Amino acid sequence: MAALPRRTSVPVKIGDVWVGGDHPIVVQSMTNTDTADTTSTVNQVMALAQAGSELVRVTVNTEAAAQAVPKIVDTLDKFGVRVPIIGDFHYNGHILLKKYPDCARALAKYRINPGNVNIGKKHDDNFRTMIEAAIEYDRPVRIGVNWGSLDQALLTRMMDENSRLADPLDAMEVTMNAIVASGLLAAQAAESYGLGRDKIILSAKVSGVQDLIMVYRKLAAQCDYTLHLGLTEAGLGSKGIVATTAALSVLLQEGIGDTIRASLTPLPNGDRTDEVIVSQQILQVLGLRHFTPQVTACPGCGRTTSTFFQDMADQIQTYLREQMPAWKERYAGVEEMKVAVMGCVVNGPGESKHSHIGISLPGTFEEPVAPVYVDGKLSTTLRGDRIVAEFIEILNNYVDRRYAARVAETTAV
Secondary structure, three states: OOOOOOOOOOOEEEOOEEEOOOOOOEEEEEOOOOOOOHHHHHHHHHHHHHHOOOEEEEEOOOHHHHHHHHHHHHHHHHOOOOOOEEEEEOOOHHHHHHHOHHHHHHOOEEEEOHHHOOOOOOOOHHHHHHHHHHHHOOOOEEEEEEHHHOOHHHHHHHHHHHHOOOOOOOHHHHHHHHHHHHHHHHHHHHHHOOOOHHHEEEEEEOOOHHHHHHHHHHHHHHOOOEEEEOOOOOEEHHHHHHHHHHHHHHHHHOOOOOEEOOOEEOOOOOOOOHHHHHHHHHHHHOOOOOOOOEEEEOOOOOOOOOOHHHHHHHHHHHHHHHHHHHHHHHOOOHHHOEEEEEOOOOOHHHHHHHOOEEEEOOOOOOOOOEEEEEOOEEEEEEOOOOHHHHHHHHHHHHHHHHHHHHHHHHHHO
16 A cells, blocks of 8 residues: 655654654553552553553643652653653643652653643743743643633634624634634744744644544644644544544545544543554554554354354454564564454455455354465364364464564564
Protein backbone atom coordinates (compact mmCIF):
# COMPACT_ATOMS: atom_id res chain seq x y z
CA MET A 1 0.00 0.00 0.00
CA ALA A 2 1.36 3.42 -0.92
CA ALA A 3 1.97 5.73 2.03
CA LEU A 4 -0.65 8.42 2.55
CA PRO A 5 0.66 11.99 2.12
CA ARG A 6 1.33 13.78 5.40
CA ARG A 7 0.91 17.47 6.08
CA THR A 8 4.26 19.12 6.75
CA SER A 9 4.72 19.97 10.44
CA VAL A 10 7.56 21.03 12.71
CA PRO A 11 8.65 17.96 14.72
CA VAL A 12 8.58 18.11 18.53
CA LYS A 13 10.50 15.89 20.95
CA ILE A 14 8.62 14.79 24.09
CA GLY A 15 11.00 12.90 26.35
CA ASP A 16 12.43 10.31 23.98
CA VAL A 17 9.40 10.37 21.66
CA TRP A 18 9.34 12.41 18.46
CA VAL A 19 6.01 13.75 17.22
CA GLY A 20 5.31 15.41 13.89
CA GLY A 21 7.43 15.85 10.79
CA ASP A 22 8.15 12.49 9.18
CA HIS A 23 7.84 10.59 12.46
CA PRO A 24 5.09 7.97 12.95
CA ILE A 25 1.75 9.16 14.30
CA VAL A 26 1.91 8.72 18.07
CA VAL A 27 -0.77 7.17 20.31
CA GLN A 28 -1.44 8.81 23.63
CA SER A 29 -3.86 8.34 26.52
CA MET A 30 -4.86 9.90 29.84
CA THR A 31 -5.31 8.52 33.32
CA ASN A 32 -8.56 8.97 35.24
CA THR A 33 -7.09 8.32 38.68
CA ASP A 34 -6.57 10.94 41.38
CA THR A 35 -2.98 11.88 40.56
CA ALA A 36 -2.30 12.40 44.26
CA ASP A 37 -2.98 8.66 44.67
CA THR A 38 0.49 7.64 43.56
CA THR A 39 -0.08 3.89 43.60
CA SER A 40 -3.28 3.97 41.54
CA THR A 41 -1.81 6.42 39.05
CA VAL A 42 1.40 4.41 38.62
CA ASN A 43 -0.60 1.22 38.09
CA GLN A 44 -2.81 2.82 35.47
CA VAL A 45 0.09 4.45 33.64
CA MET A 46 1.84 1.07 33.54
CA ALA A 47 -1.31 -0.57 32.14
CA LEU A 48 -1.68 2.12 29.48
CA ALA A 49 1.99 1.88 28.53
CA GLN A 50 1.78 -1.92 28.40
CA ALA A 51 -1.22 -1.59 26.05
CA GLY A 52 0.92 0.56 23.76
CA SER A 53 0.34 4.17 24.81
CA GLU A 54 3.43 6.16 23.83
CA LEU A 55 2.52 9.27 25.83
CA VAL A 56 0.40 9.37 29.00
CA ARG A 57 -1.24 12.50 30.40
CA VAL A 58 -2.11 12.99 34.06
CA THR A 59 -4.21 15.67 35.75
CA VAL A 60 -2.21 18.20 37.76
CA ASN A 61 -4.89 20.24 39.46
CA THR A 62 -3.89 20.46 43.12
CA GLU A 63 -0.76 20.89 45.21
CA ALA A 64 -1.03 17.23 46.25
CA ALA A 65 -1.10 16.18 42.60
CA ALA A 66 1.91 18.36 41.78
CA GLN A 67 3.82 16.91 44.72
CA ALA A 68 2.97 13.36 43.59
CA VAL A 69 4.23 13.76 40.01
CA PRO A 70 7.98 13.33 40.74
CA LYS A 71 7.31 10.20 42.79
CA ILE A 72 5.08 8.78 40.01
CA VAL A 73 7.77 9.35 37.37
CA ASP A 74 10.51 7.95 39.63
CA THR A 75 8.47 4.84 40.46
CA LEU A 76 7.70 4.21 36.80
CA ASP A 77 11.38 4.54 36.00
CA LYS A 78 12.27 1.96 38.66
CA PHE A 79 9.82 -0.45 37.01
CA GLY A 80 11.46 0.20 33.65
CA VAL A 81 8.48 2.14 32.26
CA ARG A 82 9.92 5.07 30.32
CA VAL A 83 6.70 6.48 28.84
CA PRO A 84 6.75 10.32 28.91
CA ILE A 85 4.30 11.81 31.42
CA ILE A 86 2.39 14.93 30.42
CA GLY A 87 0.87 17.34 32.92
CA ASP A 88 -2.66 18.57 32.24
CA PHE A 89 -3.08 22.08 33.70
CA HIS A 90 -6.14 24.28 34.04
CA TYR A 91 -6.69 27.52 35.97
CA ASN A 92 -3.80 27.17 38.45
CA GLY A 93 -1.00 25.74 36.33
CA HIS A 94 1.05 28.94 36.65
CA ILE A 95 1.01 28.55 40.43
CA LEU A 96 1.81 24.84 40.51
CA LEU A 97 4.65 24.96 37.98
CA LYS A 98 6.30 27.83 39.83
CA LYS A 99 5.77 26.47 43.35
CA TYR A 100 6.78 22.88 42.56
CA PRO A 101 9.87 22.90 40.33
CA ASP A 102 10.37 19.14 40.86
CA CYS A 103 6.98 18.62 39.22
CA ALA A 104 7.90 20.92 36.34
CA ARG A 105 11.14 18.99 35.80
CA ALA A 106 9.55 15.53 36.07
CA LEU A 107 6.93 16.19 33.41
CA ALA A 108 7.87 15.67 29.77
CA LYS A 109 5.31 18.17 28.45
CA TYR A 110 2.75 20.67 29.73
CA ARG A 111 -0.79 20.92 28.42
CA ILE A 112 -2.27 24.43 28.62
CA ASN A 113 -5.85 25.39 27.77
CA PRO A 114 -5.83 29.07 26.69
CA GLY A 115 -9.50 29.35 27.62
CA ASN A 116 -8.68 28.56 31.25
CA VAL A 117 -5.85 31.04 31.75
CA ASN A 118 -6.14 34.79 31.49
CA ILE A 119 -4.66 35.14 28.01
CA GLY A 120 -6.67 37.61 25.96
CA LYS A 121 -7.84 39.59 28.98
CA LYS A 122 -6.15 42.63 30.54
CA HIS A 123 -2.89 40.73 30.79
CA ASP A 124 -1.67 37.20 30.26
CA ASP A 125 0.70 36.81 33.19
CA ASN A 126 -0.59 33.34 34.08
CA PHE A 127 -0.07 32.01 30.55
CA ARG A 128 3.31 33.70 30.34
CA THR A 129 4.42 32.13 33.63
CA MET A 130 3.65 28.66 32.27
CA ILE A 131 5.50 29.34 29.04
CA GLU A 132 8.48 30.64 30.99
CA ALA A 133 8.48 27.38 32.98
CA ALA A 134 8.51 25.43 29.72
CA ILE A 135 11.48 27.49 28.53
CA GLU A 136 13.34 27.14 31.84
CA TYR A 137 12.96 23.36 31.95
CA ASP A 138 13.21 22.89 28.17
CA ARG A 139 9.78 21.30 27.88
CA PRO A 140 7.32 21.35 24.97
CA VAL A 141 3.78 22.61 25.43
CA ARG A 142 0.48 21.52 23.95
CA ILE A 143 -1.84 24.47 23.58
CA GLY A 144 -5.17 22.70 23.67
CA VAL A 145 -8.29 24.64 22.80
CA ASN A 146 -11.58 23.00 23.74
CA TRP A 147 -14.90 24.45 22.70
CA GLY A 148 -16.32 23.65 26.14
CA SER A 149 -13.91 26.17 27.63
CA LEU A 150 -13.37 28.57 24.74
CA ASP A 151 -12.20 32.11 25.47
CA GLN A 152 -15.55 33.88 25.64
CA ALA A 153 -14.10 37.36 25.12
CA LEU A 154 -12.51 36.23 21.86
CA LEU A 155 -15.69 34.48 20.73
CA THR A 156 -17.85 37.52 21.53
CA ARG A 157 -15.53 39.83 19.63
CA MET A 158 -15.51 37.57 16.57
CA MET A 159 -19.31 37.19 16.71
CA ASP A 160 -19.66 40.99 16.81
CA GLU A 161 -17.28 41.40 13.87
CA ASN A 162 -19.16 38.75 11.91
CA SER A 163 -22.53 40.42 12.53
CA ARG A 164 -21.24 43.57 10.81
CA LEU A 165 -20.34 41.73 7.61
CA ALA A 166 -22.50 42.12 4.52
CA ASP A 167 -22.71 38.32 4.26
CA PRO A 168 -22.19 36.99 7.80
CA LEU A 169 -21.20 33.39 8.51
CA ASP A 170 -23.42 31.15 10.59
CA ALA A 171 -22.70 31.03 14.31
CA MET A 172 -21.14 27.55 14.24
CA GLU A 173 -18.55 28.50 11.65
CA VAL A 174 -17.67 31.61 13.64
CA THR A 175 -17.21 29.38 16.67
CA MET A 176 -14.91 27.08 14.67
CA ASN A 177 -12.94 30.13 13.51
CA ALA A 178 -12.68 31.33 17.11
CA ILE A 179 -11.29 27.95 18.20
CA VAL A 180 -8.60 28.13 15.50
CA ALA A 181 -7.84 31.77 16.33
CA SER A 182 -7.54 30.98 20.04
CA GLY A 183 -4.92 28.30 19.40
CA LEU A 184 -2.94 30.34 16.91
CA LEU A 185 -2.96 33.50 19.03
CA ALA A 186 -1.78 31.54 22.07
CA ALA A 187 0.97 29.86 20.04
CA GLN A 188 2.10 33.22 18.67
CA ALA A 189 2.16 34.62 22.20
CA ALA A 190 4.23 31.64 23.38
CA GLU A 191 6.73 32.26 20.58
CA SER A 192 6.91 35.95 21.45
CA TYR A 193 7.98 34.94 24.97
CA GLY A 194 10.79 32.80 23.59
CA LEU A 195 9.31 29.31 23.16
CA GLY A 196 10.48 27.74 19.91
CA ARG A 197 8.13 26.42 17.25
CA ASP A 198 9.70 23.01 17.83
CA LYS A 199 8.27 23.11 21.36
CA ILE A 200 4.64 23.78 20.42
CA ILE A 201 1.81 21.33 19.68
CA LEU A 202 -1.72 22.52 18.95
CA SER A 203 -5.09 20.87 19.39
CA ALA A 204 -8.61 22.15 18.73
CA LYS A 205 -11.14 19.77 20.19
CA VAL A 206 -14.89 19.65 19.71
CA SER A 207 -17.39 16.84 20.25
CA GLY A 208 -19.12 16.74 16.86
CA VAL A 209 -17.60 14.69 14.04
CA GLN A 210 -18.23 17.16 11.21
CA ASP A 211 -17.23 20.08 13.44
CA LEU A 212 -13.93 18.41 14.29
CA ILE A 213 -13.15 17.78 10.63
CA MET A 214 -13.96 21.41 9.81
CA VAL A 215 -11.88 22.95 12.59
CA TYR A 216 -8.79 20.82 11.94
CA ARG A 217 -8.91 21.49 8.21
CA LYS A 218 -8.92 25.20 9.03
CA LEU A 219 -6.13 24.85 11.57
CA ALA A 220 -3.95 22.69 9.32
CA ALA A 221 -4.29 25.21 6.48
CA GLN A 222 -3.07 28.09 8.63
CA CYS A 223 0.00 26.72 10.40
CA ASP A 224 2.78 24.14 10.40
CA TYR A 225 2.64 23.37 14.12
CA THR A 226 2.45 19.71 15.08
CA LEU A 227 -1.21 18.77 15.65
CA HIS A 228 -2.81 16.51 18.25
CA LEU A 229 -6.14 14.97 17.16
CA GLY A 230 -8.98 13.90 19.37
CA LEU A 231 -12.75 14.07 19.48
CA THR A 232 -13.41 15.50 22.92
CA GLU A 233 -16.06 13.84 25.07
CA ALA A 234 -16.49 11.16 22.41
CA GLY A 235 -18.91 9.19 24.57
CA LEU A 236 -19.62 5.68 25.83
CA GLY A 237 -19.10 2.33 24.17
CA SER A 238 -19.81 1.90 20.48
CA LYS A 239 -20.92 5.53 20.07
CA GLY A 240 -17.58 6.84 21.30
CA ILE A 241 -15.59 4.35 19.24
CA VAL A 242 -17.54 4.98 16.04
CA ALA A 243 -17.54 8.77 16.41
CA THR A 244 -13.80 8.87 17.15
CA THR A 245 -13.01 6.55 14.25
CA ALA A 246 -15.19 8.50 11.82
CA ALA A 247 -13.68 11.86 12.70
CA LEU A 248 -10.02 10.88 12.99
CA SER A 249 -10.02 8.64 9.93
CA VAL A 250 -11.12 11.44 7.61
CA LEU A 251 -8.42 13.78 8.92
CA LEU A 252 -5.68 11.16 8.98
CA GLN A 253 -6.58 10.14 5.43
CA GLU A 254 -6.02 13.77 4.44
CA GLY A 255 -2.59 13.77 6.11
CA ILE A 256 -3.72 15.87 9.09
CA GLY A 257 -2.62 14.80 12.56
CA ASP A 258 0.65 13.85 14.25
CA THR A 259 -0.59 12.34 17.50
CA ILE A 260 -4.02 11.00 18.49
CA ARG A 261 -6.13 10.04 21.46
CA ALA A 262 -9.51 8.31 21.66
CA SER A 263 -11.28 10.19 24.47
CA LEU A 264 -13.69 7.41 25.36
CA THR A 265 -15.90 7.37 28.43
CA PRO A 266 -15.19 4.01 30.10
CA LEU A 267 -18.16 1.80 30.86
CA PRO A 268 -18.66 1.07 34.59
CA ASN A 269 -15.65 -1.01 35.67
CA GLY A 270 -14.42 -0.73 32.10
CA ASP A 271 -10.80 -0.97 31.03
CA ARG A 272 -9.03 2.37 30.52
CA THR A 273 -6.68 0.75 28.02
CA ASP A 274 -9.56 0.44 25.54
CA GLU A 275 -8.78 3.97 24.33
CA VAL A 276 -5.23 2.88 23.44
CA ILE A 277 -6.43 -0.14 21.48
CA VAL A 278 -8.98 1.97 19.56
CA SER A 279 -6.30 4.50 18.58
CA GLN A 280 -3.97 1.72 17.47
CA GLN A 281 -6.69 0.06 15.44
CA ILE A 282 -7.56 3.32 13.67
CA LEU A 283 -3.95 3.75 12.59
CA GLN A 284 -3.54 0.09 11.71
CA VAL A 285 -6.65 -0.31 9.56
CA LEU A 286 -5.69 2.86 7.66
CA GLY A 287 -2.27 1.34 7.02
CA LEU A 288 -0.49 4.19 8.81
CA ARG A 289 1.16 2.04 11.48
CA HIS A 290 1.28 -1.59 12.59
CA PHE A 291 1.08 -2.59 16.24
CA THR A 292 -0.03 -6.21 16.42
CA PRO A 293 -0.91 -8.99 13.96
CA GLN A 294 -4.51 -8.68 12.81
CA VAL A 295 -7.09 -11.46 12.78
CA THR A 296 -9.59 -11.57 9.92
CA ALA A 297 -12.80 -13.37 10.87
CA CYS A 298 -16.15 -13.72 9.14
CA PRO A 299 -19.27 -12.30 10.84
CA GLY A 300 -21.07 -15.64 10.90
CA CYS A 301 -24.32 -16.65 9.21
CA GLY A 302 -26.70 -19.58 8.96
CA ARG A 303 -23.85 -21.72 7.70
CA THR A 304 -21.95 -21.15 10.97
CA THR A 305 -24.34 -22.26 13.68
CA SER A 306 -21.42 -23.17 15.92
CA THR A 307 -19.79 -20.32 17.87
CA PHE A 308 -16.49 -22.16 17.94
CA PHE A 309 -14.90 -20.02 15.22
CA GLN A 310 -15.91 -16.87 17.10
CA ASP A 311 -14.35 -18.13 20.31
CA MET A 312 -11.24 -19.19 18.43
CA ALA A 313 -10.89 -15.83 16.66
CA ASP A 314 -11.12 -14.06 20.01
CA GLN A 315 -8.59 -16.41 21.61
CA ILE A 316 -6.13 -15.96 18.74
CA GLN A 317 -6.43 -12.16 18.71
CA THR A 318 -5.93 -12.06 22.49
CA TYR A 319 -2.98 -14.43 22.22
CA LEU A 320 -1.32 -12.29 19.55
CA ARG A 321 -1.71 -9.11 21.58
CA GLU A 322 -0.31 -10.80 24.69
CA GLN A 323 2.73 -12.05 22.77
CA MET A 324 3.62 -8.71 21.20
CA PRO A 325 5.70 -7.23 24.08
CA ALA A 326 8.10 -10.18 23.73
CA TRP A 327 7.71 -10.72 19.99
CA LYS A 328 8.54 -7.15 18.99
CA GLU A 329 11.94 -7.56 20.65
CA ARG A 330 12.68 -10.81 18.78
CA TYR A 331 10.84 -10.72 15.47
CA ALA A 332 11.19 -7.85 13.01
CA GLY A 333 7.95 -7.10 11.17
CA VAL A 334 5.75 -9.59 13.03
CA GLU A 335 3.24 -6.81 13.74
CA GLU A 336 2.37 -6.83 10.01
CA MET A 337 1.36 -10.50 9.99
CA LYS A 338 -2.22 -11.31 8.91
CA VAL A 339 -4.11 -14.25 10.40
CA ALA A 340 -7.51 -15.56 9.28
CA VAL A 341 -9.96 -17.56 11.41
CA MET A 342 -12.95 -18.35 9.18
CA GLY A 343 -16.20 -20.14 9.93
CA CYS A 344 -17.17 -22.08 6.81
CA VAL A 345 -16.16 -23.16 3.32
CA VAL A 346 -17.72 -20.22 1.42
CA ASN A 347 -14.94 -17.67 2.00
CA GLY A 348 -12.81 -19.63 4.47
CA PRO A 349 -10.20 -21.16 2.17
CA GLY A 350 -9.91 -18.06 -0.03
CA GLU A 351 -9.52 -15.64 2.87
CA SER A 352 -7.05 -17.97 4.55
CA LYS A 353 -4.95 -18.08 1.38
CA HIS A 354 -4.83 -14.26 1.32
CA SER A 355 -3.41 -14.22 4.87
CA HIS A 356 0.03 -15.25 6.04
CA ILE A 357 -1.57 -18.06 8.00
CA GLY A 358 -5.24 -19.00 8.17
CA ILE A 359 -7.66 -21.70 9.19
CA SER A 360 -11.06 -22.51 7.72
CA LEU A 361 -13.28 -24.12 10.35
CA PRO A 362 -16.18 -26.40 9.38
CA GLY A 363 -19.61 -24.83 9.07
CA THR A 364 -22.99 -26.52 9.43
CA PHE A 365 -23.15 -29.90 7.64
CA GLU A 366 -19.55 -29.55 6.46
CA GLU A 367 -16.98 -32.27 7.01
CA PRO A 368 -15.53 -31.80 10.55
CA VAL A 369 -12.04 -30.85 9.42
CA ALA A 370 -10.15 -27.53 9.44
CA PRO A 371 -7.62 -26.93 6.65
CA VAL A 372 -4.72 -24.64 7.56
CA TYR A 373 -3.09 -22.46 4.91
CA VAL A 374 0.43 -21.03 5.24
CA ASP A 375 1.61 -18.39 2.79
CA GLY A 376 -1.29 -19.21 0.47
CA LYS A 377 -0.80 -22.96 0.36
CA LEU A 378 -2.57 -25.80 2.16
CA SER A 379 -0.22 -26.87 4.95
CA THR A 380 -2.20 -29.34 7.03
CA THR A 381 -5.70 -30.30 8.14
CA LEU A 382 -6.71 -30.22 11.80
CA ARG A 383 -9.51 -32.11 13.51
CA GLY A 384 -10.61 -33.06 16.99
CA ASP A 385 -10.61 -31.18 20.32
CA ARG A 386 -7.14 -29.61 20.11
CA ILE A 387 -7.63 -27.41 17.05
CA VAL A 388 -6.90 -24.15 18.88
CA ALA A 389 -3.77 -25.46 20.63
CA GLU A 390 -2.47 -27.06 17.45
CA PHE A 391 -3.13 -23.93 15.39
CA ILE A 392 -1.28 -21.80 17.97
CA GLU A 393 1.65 -24.21 17.74
CA ILE A 394 1.68 -23.84 13.95
CA LEU A 395 1.42 -20.08 14.38
CA ASN A 396 4.38 -19.96 16.78
CA ASN A 397 6.51 -22.06 14.47
CA TYR A 398 5.62 -19.82 11.53
CA VAL A 399 6.53 -16.66 13.45
CA ASP A 400 9.84 -18.12 14.57
CA ARG A 401 10.72 -19.35 11.11
CA ARG A 402 9.65 -16.30 9.10
CA TYR A 403 10.36 -13.35 11.37
CA ALA A 404 13.46 -14.59 13.21
CA ALA A 405 15.04 -14.77 9.78
CA ARG A 406 14.15 -11.12 9.19
CA VAL A 407 15.86 -10.20 12.48
CA ALA A 408 18.99 -12.01 11.29
CA GLU A 409 18.84 -10.16 7.97
CA THR A 410 18.46 -6.82 9.73
CA THR A 411 21.38 -7.59 12.04
CA ALA A 412 23.56 -8.65 9.12
CA VAL A 413 22.87 -5.41 7.30
